[in-house]
Amino acid sequence: MKIQGRALLHICCAPDATVPWKELLDSGMETVGYFYGSNIQPENEYKKRLNAVIQLSEFFGAPVLIDSYDPLSWLIKLKGNLYFPEGGVRCALCIKTQIERAAQIANSKGFTCLGTTLTISPHKKPGLINGIGRSVARRYGLRWIDVIWRKNNGFLRSVEMSKKLGLYRQNYCGCILSIRGEKNGAK
Numbered sequence: 001m002k003i004q005g006r007a008l009l010h011i012c013c014a015p016d017a018t019v020p021w022k023e024l025l026d027s028g029m030e031t032v033g034y035f036y037g038s039n040i041q042p043e044n045e046y047k048k049r050l051n052a053v054i055q056l057s058e059f060f061g062a063p064v065l066i067d068s069y070d071p072l073s074w075l076i077k078l079k080g081n082l083y084f085p086e087g088g089v090r091c092a093l094c095i096k097t098q099i100e101r102a103a104q105i106a107n108s109k110g111f112t113c114l115g116t117t118l119t120i121s122p123h124k125k126p127g128l129i130n131g132i133g134r135s136v137a138r139r140y141g142l143r144w145i146d147v148i149w150r151k152n153n154g155f156l157r158s159v160e161m162s163k164k165l166g167l168y169r170q171n172y173c174g175c176i177l178s179i180r181g182e183k184n185g186a187k
């Protein structure tokens with residue numbers, strides 16, 4: 001992959017970021033991570049995931065921007081759509097909320113490209129994610145890094161690399177609703 005510019009990479013969790021972040025850095029692209037995290041509950045789980053993201057950032061020697069932890073703002077964004085099943089409207093809105101926030105930050109800090117690690121997960125819909133990403137990025141004058149990271153065994157490679165680095169890996173997607181029995185968002 002050869003994309004020119006400065007990229008902000010939205011990171012959903014450290015294990016999912018292993019392969020995308022490495023590939024973007026290996027391509028020679030200046031790539032800064034961005035961790036949203038306000039969709040993650042409870043707070044001690046958020047802290048475990050945050051620490052893993054910081055661990056990965058240190059491993060790569062690449063910076064990461066950490067947003068403030070504000071689960072209430074996430075709940076307000078999703079208000080009225082919380083009880084849709086996982087994988088439906090709720091998740092689409094959650095993904096849009098995260099990517100939109102990443103785009104605002106990318107735009108304000110002079111990045112030219114925006115991407116997400118979300119398309120590495122076998123539990124997520126890459127077409128939906130990249131569709132949201134393209135549309136949000138266009139509005140902010142950014143180039144969307146239109147990659148399905150799970151291709152070429154991306155997910156398997158991310159599992160292996162996470163194990164090697166001893167990264168914390170969660171067993172549910174993130175929000176309180178995903179804790180309650182629906183494990184198909186786990187990464």
Ligand code: SF4
Nearest residue numbers: 091094173174175178
């Ligand atoms: S299951 Fe995951 S993607 Fe869906 S709303 Fe919850 S945190 Fe967001």
